[in-house]
Amino acid sequence: MNKVKLDEVDHQILDMLIDNTRTPFTDIAKKLLISAGTVHVRVKKMEEAGIIRGSSLTLDYVKLGYSFIAYVGIFLEKTHQTKFVLERLNQIPYVTVAHITTGKFNIFCKIRAKDTTHAKNIIFKIDDIDGISRTETMISLEESINDKKRLMHTIFNEM
Amino acid sequence: MNKVKLDEVDHQILDMLIDNTRTPFTDIAKKLLISAGTVHVRVKKMEEAGIIRGSSLTLDYVKLGYSFIAYVGIFLEKTHQTKFVLERLNQIPYVTVAHITTGKFNIFCKIRAKDTTHAKNIIFKIDDIDGISRTETMISLEESINDKKRLMHTIFNEM
Amino acid sequence: MNKVKLDEVDHQILDMLIDNTRTPFTDIAKKLLISAGTVHVRVKKMEEAGIIRGSSLTLDYVKLGYSFIAYVGIFLEKTHQTKFVLERLNQIPYVTVAHITTGKFNIFCKIRAKDTTHAKNIIFKIDDIDGISRTETMISLEESINDKKRLMHTIFNEM
Amino acid sequence: MNKVKLDEVDHQILDMLIDNTRTPFTDIAKKLLISAGTVHVRVKKMEEAGIIRGSSLTLDYVKLGYSFIAYVGIFLEKTHQTKFVLERLNQIPYVTVAHITTGKFNIFCKIRAKDTTHAKNIIFKIDDIDGISRTETMISLEESINDKKRLMHTIFNEM
Amino acid sequence: MNKVKLDEVDHQILDMLIDNTRTPFTDIAKKLLISAGTVHVRVKKMEEAGIIRGSSLTLDYVKLGYSFIAYVGIFLEKTHQTKFVLERLNQIPYVTVAHITTGKFNIFCKIRAKDTTHAKNIIFKIDDIDGISRTETMISLEESINDKKRLMHTIFNEM
């Protein structure tokens, strides 16, 4: 698990792309007083090293009709079913995050749904996966923070 | 909370940008047999409607030295401190997600740290926020799913 | 707490009114082969004895926009605040039921709200009542049974 | 789930019927300065729209010998048994309310019984339903609030 | 379940026997200014009515080498096994009390043992009864109150 070495220029490039992935490389180049080719090379290097795994949009789920968020804690019948259950969870698109966890749950996941009834159907679908003995649901009343950009900037400033 | 109406073309544009926000508009235009200008207009419309709130990179945190993920449940002394506590959490960049929740916790948040000792320091910083009486931590042994793209595609296919 | 004695005729009258409180006394009289006056006297007697405390409509809350039901368990700082807290709960119309209970909660109540955000505001209002130290919320995904008529019929058949 | 539109007159009619379902339509008509026929038409409309689902008596259960109230949380062996279990619960008249819930219970229900021994028998009957693995009971020491009329009035005033 | 009527004289006899069951009836008679025969008749009456079910010694268990007390909460696999399990518990003399309870346990019992190792063996014997799925033990660090006499006197003074 040897960490890739990034230099100051890499950090600055990442710092700008984090806020807007569509920033043209020429703009980045101008700001950092380097050539656009250098930007291109550096980004490519970080993609190949696996540091940059891709990019995505930040959508407003509420405006898209998905205002219901819940965390679902899963108890398995036996732990050796973990891998199988995760594969099945991965087939339910409403499950956006899943972790193997310490504490009382075996698996802990996050779901996004349209409303209470939709959430019920998703939870029922989860409950019906073979190997799951029980689930416990905690409902979000408000998503107050959802922002990885602050962390990303901190990581690059620290380095 | 009236939902914005998106048509088939919007969906297809979103569908392509979700997978790679840097896809040139000319490529999208070619695939959908429309003009690049139309793509531009549609994206702008969705940005102004607030559906597209931005874009960001997907980084590999493990490669960046942040392999430790924990969920922290927060008990407040009194609920009217919720807003104040969320503001303070927002100043800790390692807190990437925070929810007001039902169930036993008042606030539930997710942190990313370098290792056990780093996590301890972050949790101690959270514990020291005025108004927080106690926290409970659940540690991730493996982040098995973290993928909002499947959900996004599903939303647009459903519409 | 001496129970009022009801005879067979009283039971039959109650049995009919339970299903439809607006059933004309003349209809009841015809069915039971007694006079409408007798029906009137019997109902009056049961009202005065406090057995019949009133009547009410059964409305469809979902159609009225109130589709969100939650149970809220309340922990008090000190039990001698119970009476005071109940008076304040009584001023929140969304609290339709409240019990002093054994087990981990001091008070356990039921609320009806429009949606998640509305529920959050009601729960916050409860949390802000003096003397309440903490609440835990359990959300209903479906109200599958809500029917006291079966019980009422059983009581009268048993008597 | 399109909501029926009710106007001011409908609200006033409902407001009066909520407190006493036996209020003669002529009384309502006089108060609202409309004809009794109009009252009749409006009530019929609301019944057909499903907003008014019926009417019932409010009885004093303590006077009828039913002073014991308990909430029973049900754990199922598997969630796909939910529907079957609810049908069986529906055959026990002492179960007056049942919800599918989030949190640790799969189903949460309310029972009314005569006394401790009667409650034990009802709980045993519930425990014996196929598919139920365990139940937890919370006993009411006092039913402090049980009043949907405040909510109903609030709904109509808000509209 | 009609309660036997006891008069003032019965109460005074009970009041004296509670503190020392071996008090000679002649002593009781002298104190109450009645005949020893009357005392005899009254005691017999209360025995036949089942109010006095017997008498027993109060021993000092610590002096007898039994200083370890624990409460054991029992979870059953299915509630219909309750009766069978209680019969088996009844064959373990170290189980001195057992209740069918509300809350998380199905059966709750009290055991007296010599020491930790003895307690472990008793708990293992309980755990091995068919139909018991799990037990939870709470250990007494000090038996601070164990006195039914105060209650008995209160009952007779109240009557």
Added chain:
Amino acid sequence: MNKVKLDEVDHQILDMLIDNTRTPFTDIAKKLLISAGTVHVRVKKMEEAGIIRGSSLTLDYVKLGYSFIAYVGIFLEKTHQTKFVLERLNQIPYVTVAHITTGKFNIFCKIRAKDTTHAKNIIFKIDDIDGISRTETMISLEESINDKKRLMHTIFNEM
């Protein structure tokens, strides 16, 4: 804590008194083929050694109108209040047993009451003792075993 040595004769005497404390010493003497004086001397010796601490009646609480049993777990604000709280509990005659315990409760006690309302009042009285922060109540649905005689016989047979 040196244990008193009891011989075979002592055990046999205890064995008979356990079942009926009023058994005349002459009857015991006859059965054991010893003199009544010896019985008297032995009992006195065991009383002075503190092994026999007294005797009491076994009453039928249900017949006396006390059919309600509950276990109350007590959380203290601070453990140094333990002694003080126990003194106050000792003034409530309905508290028949109290232990300092390991596990989640600081003190665990047993109460006997007439009915739900009476139990509520007793629990409220406990809750109002200074130093108690919270209580949790578990209600007995049936007292299935309450018998120390089996244990006593076992102790003497083992010795």
Added chain:
Amino acid sequence: MNKVKLDEVDHQILDMLIDNTRTPFTDIAKKLLISAGTVHVRVKKMEEAGIIRGSSLTLDYVKLGYSFIAYVGIFLEKTHQTKFVLERLNQIPYVTVAHITTGKFNIFCKIRAKDTTHAKNIIFKIDDIDGISRTETMISLEESINDKKRLMHTIFNEM
């Protein structure tokens, strides 16, 4: 379980060996003004009596790459599997301590691992032992005290 009698000289020898097991017997002899032969005899005696069961190094696990400590609570399917499960745990060298416990767990053990991923693998290995139904893990953020020497000195000073 009769305790071996140790005299003042034994205590002083133990007191010195506790801090450094490699202290030469001649040094101990000099300090205590006795012969080295006496030290030898006494140590031998305590070894034969089983009081001294051996000696070991105190290593710095963090420096050896084992910085991760967790406590794992184990729930068994049936208690009669306890012995078998302990034998299997004993084959996992990362399990350094295991207890049969009261409370909610059947077995409670301590593990040392290199990091989160290593811990996950150890926990999975434990979870896969036949007879174990579920485990709950609590992670150490810092091992603040790990010192039996203070206790050993206290024991010998007390004696």
Added chain:
Amino acid sequence: MNKVKLDEVDHQILDMLIDNTRTPFTDIAKKLLISAGTVHVRVKKMEEAGIIRGSSLTLDYVKLGYSFIAYVGIFLEKTHQTKFVLERLNQIPYVTVAHITTGKFNIFCKIRAKDTTHAKNIIFKIDDIDGISRTETMISLEESINDKKRLMHTIFNEM
């Protein structure tokens, strides 16, 4: 936190000392076919690097009259008191291990005591430390595994 590099010879020396710290260096030298001086140098090096922090006896606590082991979970009033509380715990010799932990406890520690009464006194002493709001105790019925040697051998074999 750079790890010290140990070679094969170091491992073999450690392997022998782990089992008996008093093994003469000449014995180790003979077995490994190296000089006693080399053994001395290597051990010194590992002591200076902090890998070997000392040595200690393995005593039989049961034979020394300390047969009672408990784990005590501590809840703090505020986390910033952690350091202060740990210092106070460190003054109680019966506390042999203490961790700052994730999950519901802030600090988790292990105590050894003579018996139930002694344990009660230790727990009360812990409860009286300023800053501790509550403790929960879990009692060991049997210490089935307590052996770090297996782990140590594994570590050196792995390296």
